[in-house]
Amino acid sequence: MKRYIVTPSRCTACRSCELACAFRHGSMGLPGKTRIRAYMIAEGRHMPLTCLQCEEAACVKVCPVGALVRNEQTGAVDVLDAKCIGCEACMAACPFGAMAMLAKPDSGPTAYKCDLCGGDPACVLFCPTKALQYVEPPRRTQSPR
Amino acid sequence: MITFWINGKKVEGHPGEMVLAVAQRHGFEIPAHCHHGGVEPFGSCRLCVVEITHKDWKGWKGQVTSCLYPIEEGLEVTTESAELLQVRKVLADLLLARCPDAPEVQKLAAQYGIAKSSYSEHPDRPLCTLCTLCVRACEAIGASALGTAGRGPARKVGTPFDLPPEACVGCGTCARICPTHAIDCTEDERVRTIWKREFSFVRCDVCGRPTLTEAYRALLSERSGLSVEYFKRCDQCKRDEQAKAFSQIVR
Numbered sequence: 001m002k003r004y005i006v007t008p009s010r011c012t013a014c015r016s017c018e019l020a021c022a023f024r025h026g027s028m029g030l031p032g033k034t035r036i037r038a039y040m041i042a043e044g045r046h047m048p049l050t051c052l053q054c055e056e057a058a059c060v061k062v063c064p065v066g067a068l069v070r071n072e073q074t075g076a077v078d079v080l081d082a083k084c085i086g087c088e089a090c091m092a093a094c095p096f097g098a099m100a101m102l103a104k105p106d107s108g109p110t111a112y113k114c115d116l117c118g119g120d121p122a123c124v125l126f127c128p129t130k131a132l133q134y135v136e137p138p139r140r141t142q143s144p145r
Numbered sequence: 146m147i148t149f150w151i152n153g154k155k156v157e158g159h160p161g162e163m164v165l166a167v168a169q170r171h172g173f174e175i176p177a178h179c180h181h182g183g184v185e186p187f188g189s190c191r192l193c194v195v196e197i198t199h200k201d202w203k204g205w206k207g208q209v210t211s212c213l214y215p216i217e218e219g220l221e222v223t224t225e226s227a228e229l230l231q232v233r234k235v236l237a238d239l240l241l242a243r244c245p246d247a248p249e250v251q252k253l254a255a256q257y258g259i260a261k262s263s264y265s266e267h268p269d270r271p272l273c274t275l276c277t278l279c280v281r282a283c284e285a286i287g288a289s290a291l292g293t294a295g296r297g298p299a300r301k302v303g304t305p306f307d308l309p310p311e312a313c314v315g316c317g318t319c320a321r322i323c324p325t326h327a328i329d330c331t332e333d334e335r336v337r338t339i340w341k342r343e344f345s346f347v348r349c350d351v352c353g354r355p356t357l358t359e360a361y362r363a364l365l366s367e368r369s370g371l372s373v374e375y376f377k378r379c380d381q382c383k384r385d386e387q388a389k390a391f392s393q394i395v396r
Contacts, residue, residue, distance in 0.1 A: 008392055039388035047388040062369045064285045065183035082169070082182035085282045087318040089365055092357050092376050097383030108321040 001075050003137040004053070004116060004124075010131035011046040013038040017123035017132060024122035025112075033102060035114040036123050048132060050123075051098035051114035053077055059090035059099055059113075067111070076116040084110035149220040164211035164222055165193050175211055175224050176233060178240070178253065178324065179276035184285050186212040189276050190240070194232050196223040208232065233257060243267045244274055247325040272327035273302055279319035279328060287368055288314050290340070304340050314360035315344030349379035351386075 018034040025035065036050035053076050060068045060077060067083035068090060070076075086108045091099045102112040116134070124134045146157045151168055158167035163186055168175055178190035188210040197214065198206035198221045208229070211222070223229070234257045241254040242264035254262070280291045280302060290313035293302050304310035315337050320330035330339040337344045337358055346355030347362050356379050357365070366373045378386070 037384065039384070041388055041392045045392055047392045049384055049388055049391075058369075058371075062365065064287065064368075067183055080182070085181065085183040085285060085318055086321045087282070087286050087316055088357065089286075091380065092362070092365055093369065093371070094380075095375075095383065096387045097380035100380065107324070 002119070002134050003075075004050075004121065005133045005135060005137070006048055007131050007133070008045075008047045010129045011038060011048050012129055012131075013040045013046040013048075014128065016126045016128060017048060020122040020126035021114075024117055033100075033112075035098075035100075035112065046131075048123075049096070049098075051077070052096060053114075053116070058093040058095060059111075062089045062093040064089065071115070071118075074116045074119045076114065078115050079111050079113060081110050086110055147216050147218050149216055149218065149222065151222045152224055158216045160216075162216055164195060164197075164209075164214045164216055164220075166212075167216055168195075168211060168222070168224065173224055176253075176256075177212060178274065179278060180212050181278055181281070181322065184278065184281035187277050187281060188213040190236065190274065192233055192236055194229060194236075196226060196229060197221065198223075230257075234259070238262050239264060240274055244270070244272060244325060246270050247272045247274070247327070249325045250274060267298075271301075272325045273323075274325055274327075275300060275302060276324060277302060278322050278324065282318050282322045283313075286314075286316060286318055287364060288312050288316070290314075291319060309342035310340050313340055313342060313344075314364045315339055315342065315358040316361040316364075347376065349382050350377045351382040352379060354379045354381070356380075 015038045017036045017038060019031055021034040021036050022031040036048060039047045039049055041047055057077050064087060065083050065085055067080045068077055069080060071078045088101060090111050099111055099113050101109045103109045121134050124132045147160055148155060148157050151173055156167055156171045165175055165180060175193045177193040179187055180193060191210050193211045194208050195211045196206055197209055199219055237254045237257045238259050240250050241259055242262035244250040245266050277293060283289055283291045290304060290310040291302060293300055295301055317330050317337060317339060320328040320339060334355060344358035344360055347357055347359050349356055362373055362376045
């Protein structure tokens, strides 16, 4: 399985990833609804942040209706829109602030998060400095945790 | 796996699944107003009515609400027909008679060519369609503060004895899930007011921004086994903290 690898030293906080993310997911044309954010911590120190797809994810545990499930193909935790009742429990539970709510035109708001674009992350495609990569992990990182 | 037929197409579902759930998964469009994949099916709107028959039923066929009909081997389901359209038309007409002011119901009725109900309109012109999504969502969350009271035309969704509900945690899910926005929920920086009760917000321990209500935090803490302290920060500050922490670890 490919891994999403972030190399902060390469990030220039150009925020191409944010735009790529917002456009890939439709997000009704709102770049503010991105699922990845490039942070400027200090001059020359940047950090792209998105969902870590935790192995023991707090959001999955706290969801009362089973709307958050692990996608076995991508390894991402996916939101099943049809099941999400918008209770915001996952938002409160996520220790990294990676979960948010998206208003929908024909139903109540549902949770949204990084889904690794189903295995082809747009942010990786548009990152000019390769700070974001989606690759087969090198052998040494494949050891079981 | 159970194999059966929808509009002549062979489909598969798990035992115990309902016809509507399987149909939706296979891309069949069946109208439904009170259905939500996250909560128990209830069958209040009855718009998801379908025709069923079976080769062993000697030509007998019937109309059932697909959200509540468990799938069975060899079942033959029809989702569109002149009779079904007529049934759905009457249902939409009745819904519009109850809720003439709800834009979502008007939109639904318009799909069946109804601009004004042919039945006499409900004198109170409620926005609530009695779909009970709020009741079921509240149950799923674990608060169970809502229910229906009364029968027939007097039936309504509400809190026990119409009093501010003790069990409510002010999470606001009922107001968000309501398809016709019939539930009053207002909030300011300090409190959320819903079901005639005020709930004060937990404030982020860094920036002071309101996050979830205190009562909801207590419920989540109880349900997840996490301490109340776990829910002290807003999303923005959680991310700031993560960015700082990670930038120190990784280069």
